[in-house]
Amino acid sequence: MVSLKDIASKCGVSIATVSKALNDHSDIGAETKVRIRNAAKEMGYVPNAAAKSMKTNRTHNIGVLFMDDANSGLTHDFFAGVLESFKKEVEKEGYDITFISNDRSRPGRASYLEHARYRRFDGVIIANVHFDDPEVVELVKSNIPVVTIDHIYNETTTILSDNVSGMSDLVDFVVAAGHRKIAYIHGVESSTTNLRLVTFNRKLEEHGIEIPEEYIKESPYRDTHGAYEKTLELLKLRTRPTCIFYPDDYATYGGMRAIAERGLKVPDDISVVGFDGIKVARHIRPRLTTYRQNTDELGTLAAKNLVDLIERPKTTLVQQIVVKGKLLEGDTLKKLN
Amino acid sequence: MVSLKDIASKCGVSIATVSKALNDHSDIGAETKVRIRNAAKEMGYVPNAAAKSMKTNRTHNIGVLFMDDANSGLTHDFFAGVLESFKKEVEKEGYDITFISNDRSRPGRASYLEHARYRRFDGVIIANVHFDDPEVVELVKSNIPVVTIDHIYNETTTILSDNVSGMSDLVDFVVAAGHRKIAYIHGVESSTTNLRLVTFNRKLEEHGIEIPEEYIKESPYRDTHGAYEKTLELLKLRTRPTCIFYPDDYATYGGMRAIAERGLKVPDDISVVGFDGIKVARHIRPRLTTYRQNTDELGTLAAKNLVDLIERPKTTLVQQIVVKGKLLEGDTLKKLN
DNA sequence: TATGGAACCGTAAACGTTTAAGTGAATAGG
DNA sequence: CCTATTCACTTAAACGTTTACGGTTCCATA
16 A cells, blocks of 8 residues: 555655645645645555544544344335435535444444444444434533434434324324224334333324323334234224324334225225325335325434534534424325214 | 553553553463453443554455345345345354445546455455456456455355355256246346356257247346236237246246236246245245245355455365255246156 | 744654563573 | 562553644845
8 A cells, every 4th residue: 555655755745745836835836746646646545544534533423323123224225215315415524424233132242332432433323323322322422412313301412203293294194084083003113113102192282182091002113914913903992093094104004904804995984094105106006195204304404513512512403303204195094074 | 431541540450560460461370360350341441443554454354245126125125135144143253243335426536445444354355246346357357355246256255155066056947847938037247147148058959949039038137017028028928838937036026917917827827937046925825936045055155265264364265166056846937747 | 144034844753552572580391 | 599480560662643832944124
């Protein structure tokens, strides 16, 4: 690997001169600059990020922390969409992204914070994790700039998908279609789930609708089998709901399978609504009625805010930003009126 | 950030002693080791990857190069699956992964190779790219250990999904079901596409089946709209095919939409088969008849081979490995006999 | 003729590690 | 008692950068 030293000796100048020439400092003569630059190009010089970072204390590398248990990981549509746009945006600003490994099983592994420090990430984005995990909290409370997706800590900037008005819109839409017997299979305990569930309950109350306890079930995100089982339970009730809410689109498909197996039709016999608006759902019939999250903007805003926090810490404020999604009207909700 | 120097002065020993104590060298006394280690833990010491890499010439960081044009990126099911298992496997071996940015538009950007050299990646995995892109070729021909997915260069280890026998099995299966009028909407020019197309043609020949030219169409991967259009063209033919092959499952859904809009039913009026076996397809009715690629094993094998190439270059050989997939029998193929 | 100041380039320290080589003391062997 | 060996640790150089500070040279100005 050719280094500044090699260029220096070839050009008959000092290392400092080469460094300054390549970084376009003002105290290097014009023709010296071109001479050095030509030599650098000719010799195939590529700077060494590690050496650079030691002097500058900046790595231009951002850590990405997200969960990848059985159900999610990179193949999680929502997360992949956010990460994709996040990546594009930070690359524009000259940053790379590196995953913070989350294999919790290995003995003697580094904690999230240790890993981040080891790589000297300039900043970190956190998404889809168990947000009250002590290791995550430790990372959040550190001095590393952090942006979180869909979870509010007081000390970090957060980009929130619109769970509240998303769920709100969905309930309004379903109620407007004439439904009163509405069931909700919600995700397992998380701040996102809580937001949606509270909103669900509040909206029903607003509409003066009361539902039996058995209409509220819990099943993990993206767990088609769990949704399948819970849906079967709902279908066995004496007074069956006319519409079922699911935690996400994947789960919805699991539920629809249960419905089909019981010989019922969507939406004629029973309606379903999802959440997320995964890409493929737009191309499959019947089209899901669901709430599409704006993953593009979530990722882009997360990137912009994180870069701001890194590069202009004094002038950027920690804030919570809500990104509105969009209700996608599909063919899985029947109008009862 | 606390460094070796801080620990050294606190413990009253030299920096070298601290380094060797933490790396468990044999020439440090037992109680000195524990003293130093305790101090390190207590002071919250985390090594500096950059400094370490300067001495050792190893970054324990692997570069990931893949395409992300409009149709793919991280949200590409196949790639996300491969990357997910790749990531898990290399993390076990103590490696991180960093994306090689592929924003080709930025002026003055680094080439793939330059980027890889800048970060001093120990190795690189290449997938889903335009494999004859000069920049990709340059990277492949460099001295950096490389593993490619689904494309054979002579100088690199390659993990191949099973396009040949996958397509072969599919054709056999479809022909066995009694189909003779078989159309194929294949992906755009790539080595993968070529493999499948050649295999498709060869197998038809083996079965003594001749099809008109109009039965072969081209449409990009994962382009539901393109598949939709091409399917409409096929449906307008005087002698309509009884079965249509698609380049991937997404495209298949696009095709099915076209079929439904023409008032036809799958599989009663026309059969379709996909390729890839994306996760969600298993939960959607009708279930696709498709060929599921074993993304888990593709990623894991890529990781193992790359790590071997990095750590044991003398004893590991460059090779091509084929990972067999599995034909998933769904409900979109009608038996005609 | 000094003087001041650009303009241009070099010196050297520093970032945080690793490691070959060296030092000194204690121990063992004869 | 002398020498060789082992043990435990230190010295110092090196990896490839950046940057504050100095040092020349040269020219314009007083």
